[in-house]
Amino acid sequence: MSTPGRIACDAPTSEGRRLPDGPWATGTCWLYCRRSNVTVAWIGPVVSSGAQAPLYGCAMCIAELDHMVWQYCAARDRA
Numbered sequence: 226m227s228t229p230g231r232i233a234c235d236a237p238t239s240e241g242r243r244l245p246d247g248p249w250a251t252g253t254c255w256l257y258c259r260r261s262n263v264t265v266a267w268i269g270p271v272v273s274s275g276a277q278a279p280l281y282g283c284a285m286c287i288a289e290l291d292h293m294v295w296q297y298c299a300a301r302d303r304a
């Protein structure tokens with residue numbers, strides 16, 4: 226049974242972290258850099274204020290997001 230608000234963190238694979246398999250397309254990065262006309266991948270749905278949209282990010286921003294997620298998981302595992 227899962228705890229509300231508690232998100233499962235899969236253990237790192239032996240390959241370590243990796244970028245999404247894609248598909249990659251040209252578009253706008255919805256993450257930190259907000260650049261247009263860059264190569265982006267869909268990384269999942271995002272819900273904001275009750276509205277859902279597809280979330281796209283460039284490789285650089287996905288790597289940064291990935292780092293933050295793993296920091297969260299590591300801190301949670303230490304708690």
Ligand SMILES: [Zn+2]
Binds near residue numbers: 259283
């Ligand atoms: Zn970006």
